[in-house]
Amino acid sequence: MAILQLHSAAKSFGNKVVIEKVSFTLNTGEILGVFGRNGCGKSTLLKMLFGTEKSNFIRVSINEERFDPKQNIKNQQIAYLPQHPFLPKNIKVRDVIPIYFEEEKKQDAIFYDSMISQIAAKKVGELSMGQLRYLEVLLIGNLSHPFIMLDEPFSMIEPLYKIEIKKFLNKLKNDKGIITTDHYYEDVLAITTKNLLLKDGESYVVQSRDDLRSLEYLKS
Numbered sequence: 001m002a003i004l005q006l007h008s009a010a011k012s013f014g015n016k017v018v019i020e021k022v023s024f025t026l027n028t029g030e031i032l033g034v035f036g037r038n039g040c041g042k043s044t045l046l047k048m049l050f051g052t053e054k055s056n057f058i059r060v061s062i063n064e065e066r067f068d069p070k071q072n073i074k075n076q077q078i079a080y081l082p083q084h085p086f087l088p089k090n091i092k093v094r095d096v097i098p099i100y101f102e103e104e105k106k107q108d109a110i111f112y113d114s115m116i117s118q119i120a121a122k123k124v125g126e127l128s129m130g131q132l133r134y135l136e137v138l139l140i141g142n143l144s145h146p147f148i149m150l151d152e153p154f155s156m157i158e159p160l161y162k163i164e165i166k167k168f169l170n171k172l173k174n175d176k177g178i179i180t181t182d183h184y185y186e187d188v189l190a191i192t193t194k195n196l197l198l199k200d201g202e203s204y205v206v207q208s209r210d211d212l213r214s215l216e217y218l219k220s
């Protein structure tokens, strides 16, 4: 059991305040959905937590100990699926897996996944968006980090792979705390156990679709 708490955070680009008053708590076993209109700061917030975007200010704890995002990559606490595909196009799927995992058992868990074994001989650049995103989610999800953040795992992918990603994340949450963001909000709501919305730099707890409407993310 692990607990990630974002107590407060702030981020501006020049005069533009993107993150001002944002907080959440995430336990192992939970999936937190982060909603918000284009440009509200979802990716920025994830990158601040991952440690690749400098914060003006951030206070985070893991298991009630101060967590410094700058040490995250080294300490392997929070894994991150970026919004845009990140695997090199020229490499075969079967050759990507050992780059991420030395341990044979871990390699096999991905290689013998029924959706992956069918595409193992293909080059990454030949995969459909769904195949590619599914592979990326499996690679990031199988890392040993107790927390995982996914930036738009459902965008532009075939329904078949959305179903597989949801199945995988539902299983994965037994061992990890997961944060996901996506404009495909129905897919997000189908798997999340708690949700928040970012608006004008602040986070709001979302308990229903009605909250998404009253916060003007969805049309009333």
Ligand SMILES: Nc1ncnc2c1ncn2[C@@H]1O[C@H](COP(=O)(O)OP(=O)(O)OP(=O)(O)O)[C@@H](O)[C@H]1O
Binding pocket: 013, 018, 036, 037, 038, 039, 040, 041, 042, 043, 044, 045
């Ligand atoms: N490196 C940067 N320099 C200047 N402004 C930036 C930079 N990165 C992001 N921004 C601005 O910060 C705001 C938040 O961007 P961010 O990508 O976090 O939004 P988002 O909520 O993830 O959007 P989307 O839903 O479109 O992916 C936007 O106005 C964006 O233009």
